[in-house]
Amino acid sequence: MEVATSNPAEETNVWGGGTRPLNASYGKLMMWFFIVSDALTFSGFLVSYGFSRFKNIDSWPIADEVFTHFPFLHGIDAPMYYVALMTFILIFSSVTMVLAVDAGHHMQKGKVTFYMFLTIIGGAVFVGSQAWEWKNFIKGEYGALETKGGQILQFVDQTTGKRVALADIATPIATDRETHLGSNGVWYVSETELPSVSVAEVKAGFEANENVVIRIQKLDENGHKTVLSRAESLEKINAATTVVEGANLIHNEYGNRLFADFFFFITGFHGFHVFSGVIINLIIFFNIIVGTYEKRGHYEMVEKVGLYWHFVDLVWVFVFTFFYLV
Amino acid sequence: MAADQHNLAIFRGLLKFKSNQQKIWGVLIFLSIVTIIEVFLGIVKPQFLMTPFLRMKLLNWIFIILTIVKAYYIAWDFMHIRDEKGGLKGSIVLPLIILIPYLVFIVLLEGDYIFDVMRDGFVSWNF
Structure with a gap:
């Protein structure tokens, strides 16, 4: 680290090397280079999300209706509490990371080890939470129909205004529809599993249930989804072509297709950052235990991975705002 | 970077901490308060904040401003930009x-x- 010589003759020669105008080591500067470029990458993603949202400003899914799960609280509508908890976990693991860096400045090996350990645990809990969030998102809750034009039709109870699941209204019809395999037709079209109900079954059930009406993607002037009248709904359901349960990169039951794509892409990319951060922290953690940095005489490596870790936290603050709050 | 080089004042010198550890906990409390305000506003969604302002709801502007405030303190105090040249x-x-x-x-x-x-x-x- 200490490469600078304090030769008075050399100090007057600024371009001769040996001076450190930014007072930061090579490694730290390179980490900053990476962080600035990665910040621009993330802003590119978030801005393109904003683009799609502004383009579909009158029909974008409402986050509070999509992310409603909380562990061990089945069937209870708990929007946002879980992501808020995830935010706290990540901020807290950021704090333990700063404490590790601070202990490193004082060469306290035991403390650095302990705080790094807490940081890794926090990161692992966060990645696990995100996996759980993804699981709920992919599995879906109520199911929906999709029209030929890609519009999502959801079902609500006319009297209570509550969402109705496809399984609750569908009337079973005996059919012999088989899962389409690539070997039975054009090789590039195949499906892994059939939806639990068919469009015909949902249609029959919908016609039998007088109370159920259709909710479309379009938002009304108060920012709620438009609910059609019973007569309009009976007409609208004829446009349905597909049953959508849960979400993937092609369809999702929550509304606009791009919503799920951006959710998977941005939270996935962020989750990948957290995951790689945990791995890097683990490597540093073992290096601390074996005493690499004691021998080196400074804990600057902890500071460098700390920068990366805080950056991941910083990105999450923005992802949290733009996906869940705004 | 030695420990005594830390700038221990936040809020433009309004709040000064005795040690770096104390400053870290102080910033954590501040960030937590901001997050709690965000979550509270997100759940309650007060009607008077739903009025449009510059093509967006007032509430969304508040969320974005609070996010930038949080980002500032994460970068300045956790990433130590405050102590850099x-x-x-x-x-x-x-x-x-x-x-x-x-x-x-x-x-x-x-x-x-x-x-x-x-x-x-x-x-x-x-x-």
């Missing part, structure tokens, strides 16, 4: 605060324009 501060922050708002401006304006085209055009997107 002016040159390093500038070379990190200036590219970001010049490029990102510019990108946001042009891309969102374009998105808004496409929304208008799709709404007022002769093609139905809802079939």
Whole structure:
């Protein structure tokens, strides 16, 4: 680290090397280079999300209706509490990371080890939470129909205004529809599993249930989804072509297709950052235990991975705002 | 960087901490309060904040401002930008605060324009 010589003759020669105008080591500067470029990458993603949202400003899914799960609280509508908890976990693991860096400045090996350990645990809990969030998102809750034009039709109870699941209204019809395999037709079209109900079954059930009406993607002037009248709904359901349960990169039951794509892409990319951060922290953690940095005489490596870790936290603050709050 | 080089004042010197550890906990408390306000507003959604302001709901503006406040304290205190030299501060922050708002401006304006085209055009997107 200490490469600078304090030769008075050399100090007057600024371009001769040996001076450190930014007072930061090579490694730290390179980490900053990476962080600035990665910040621009993330802003590119978030801005393109904003683009799609502004383009579909009158029909974008409402986050509070999509992310409603909380562990061990089945069937209870708990929007946002879980992501808020995830935010706290990540901020807290950021704090333990700063404490590790601070202990490193004082060469306290035991403390650095302990705080790094807490940081890794926090990161692992966060990645696990995100996996759980993804699981709920992919599995879906109520199911929906999709029209030929890609519009999502959801079902609500006319009297209570509550969402109705496809399984609750569908009337079973005996059919012999088989899962389409690539070997039975054009090789590039195949499906892994059939939806639990068919469009015909949902249609029959919908016609039998007088109370159920259709909710479309379009938002009304108060920012709620438009609910059609019973007569309009009976007409609208004829446009349905597909049953959508849960979400993937092609369809999702929550509304606009791009919503799920951006959710998977941005939270996935962020989750990948957290995951790689945990791995890097683990490597540093073992290096601390074996005493690499004691021998080196400074804990600057902890500071460098700390920068990366805080950056991941910083990105999450923005992802949290733009996906869940705004 | 030695421990005694830390700048221990936040809020423009309004709040001074005795040690770096104390400052870290102080910033954590501040960030937590901001997050709690955000979550509270997100759940309650007060009616008076739903009025549109500059093409967005007032509530959304509050969320974005609070996010930037949080980002500032994470970068300044957790990432120690506060303790860096002016040159390093500038070379990190200036590219970001010049490029990102510019990108946001042009891309969102374009998105808004496409929304208008799709709404007022002769093609139905809802079939």
